[in-house]
Amino acid sequence: MASNRQTTCPGCGGRFDNITGPTHAYMISSSGCYAAFNRLLAAEYSDPALRTTHRLTVDTYAVQHAGDPNSRRAVQSVGLHLARLKLQLTHDLPPKETNDVMLGMSEHKATLIPLAPPTRFTLTVADVAPRAGTKQHSAKVRDWAQATWDDYAAHHDYISDWIAKTIG
């Protein structure tokens, strides 16, 4: 499997085609990983049934590609997306309420501290992108989101406390 046509993503550790192309403005990833992420997004934009899945995809990708811990924007991104992941995976709020809570959390993002990512991720977008647009799309994204939240176990208490302080 270890072909030199593939490279390891510095964010999630997944193996992707060694391509030249764009990456995100402040999340750190390989171009192949970012292209795989964009395949998932394209499938989600074209199917209204995947709207709630889309939110999980964005949050999971963000926390797997943390970026520079000295960048305030990157630090806030990881904290906020982790909090959003927790809300979606552990609270069964209706979408409207989830939105309100998430907006409320955004207003407090300046209080978030840097959270070191785990040394490895159980699943990456490399495991999910092959199912983009198929019947397994949504279940695969959910597995990926849950595994990623579990990988961040060291910060679960911090995120729970932060959510409690933020939304009361």
Ligand SMILES: [Zn+2]
């Ligand atoms: Zn990656």
